[in-house]
Amino acid sequence: MSYRIGKCFTFDAAHCLPSLPADHKCSRLHGHTYTVEVVLAAESLTPPGFVTDFGELRPLRHYLDATMDHQYLNKVLDIEPTSENLACHIAEWFRKNVEPTIPARLETVRVHESPTSWAEYEVPQP
Structure with a gap:
């Protein structure tokens, strides 16, 4: 049997996805x-x-x-700031900086861009 908990955090930030076509709204x-x-x-x-x-x-x-809060994510991160990439980045940071100090393991990170859109990164387990 396994126990699970979840916690949500919010932040506001700007980004663009320059690898998309110029006429795609998310390229702006x-x-x-x-x-x-x-x-x-x-x-x-x-x-x-x-x-x-x-x-x-x-x-x-x-x-x-x-x-990340009130930042331009394209300048802050070394990756294109899609929700998928953000979820992976946050998971890697958490596993390195928080997980060693707690008695639990990180399973997933979900990043919501809006109330109806999200991406999830499932952390590989040993």
Whole structure:
């Protein structure tokens, strides 16, 4: 049996996707209120009955605020800032900087560009 939790974070940012044709609306500068959802899992609970304390995910909030919030993502990231690429980038950052400090493993990162559109990165498990 496995336990799972999820936590959402939001940030506002602008981007464009220059590899798209010039007449594609996403090739032009535009912005989103992004929602980043992380899902973590553990085989057993730690006292008092947590997968991990939600407060231990605060470093991700700080990273998003410092790196992406109210930024032009094309200048901040070394990748074209699609939702798919953002989900992978955030997952890699989380696994390196947060996962070693908590008793849970990251399963997925979902990035919502809008209330109806999202992309998900499923983290490979050892």
